[in-house]
Amino acid sequence: MALQKTLSLLLLSLLTLLGLGLVQPSYGQATNKKFKWQHVDSTETGGNNFYCDTMMQSRGMTRPTCKQLNTFIHENIETINNICNAPNIRCKNGRMNCHVGEVRVTGCKDTGSSPPPKCSYQATAGKKNVTIACDGNPLLPVHFDGYILP
Numbered sequence: 001m002a003l004q005k006t007l008s009l010l011l012l013s014l015l016t017l018l019g020l021g022l023v024q025p026s027y028g029q030a031t032n033k034k035f036k037w038q039h040v041d042s043t044e045t046g047g048n049n050f051y052c053d054t055m056m057q058s059r060g061m062t063r064p065t066c067k068q069l070n071t072f073i074h075e076n077i078e079t080i081n082n083i084c085n086a087p088n089i090r091c092k093n094g095r096m097n098c099h100v101g102e103v104r105v106t107g108c109k110d111t112g113s114s115p116p117p118k119c120s121y122q123a124t125a126g127k128k129n130v131t132i133a134c135d136g137n138p139l140l141p142v143h144f145d146g147y148i149l150p
């Protein structure tokens with residue numbers, strides 16, 4: 001009970017500080033939140049078209065237009081964050097803050113056969129070497145750059 005009270009008090013103070021703008025999430029943290037929303041699904045293994053249709057819609061990527069390509073990573077968050085510790089390589093945009101990791105994924109590709117927001121996707125699933133960009137301190141994933149094809 002006492003612990004719960006302390007925790008509520010701590011949370012309240014943090015919310016107050018956030019409200020006052022004294023503690024602001026860094027650029028890296030906000031972008032990492034978006035990365036996780038668009039690219040991380042640790043609780044499932046995904047894999048089929050229905051999974052893509054459902055997830056693309058519930059994660060807000062089917063409006064105002066159908067996102068053409070999106071990849072969901074099925075690993076726990078520690079495993080994904082740890083990819084940031086792999087050697088730096090060049091990203092598609094030329095920056096050197098990309099890293100490669102082998103992960104289970106579901107790739108979703110828009111088939112174009114259904115208009116937004118009920119977009120229709122073709123799924124491809126399996127283990128892939130993916131490239132992600134990391135930023136911030138601590139270093140966290142901020143962008144899904146693509147696949148390394150075997």
Ligand SMILES: *[C@@H]1O[C@H](CO)[C@@H](O)[C@H](O)[C@H]1NC(C)=O
Binds near residue numbers: 127128129150
């Ligand atoms: C990922 O890359 C490593 C090192 O090049 C390779 O051994 C492995 O087979 C690759 N995995 C996949 C799924 O392509």
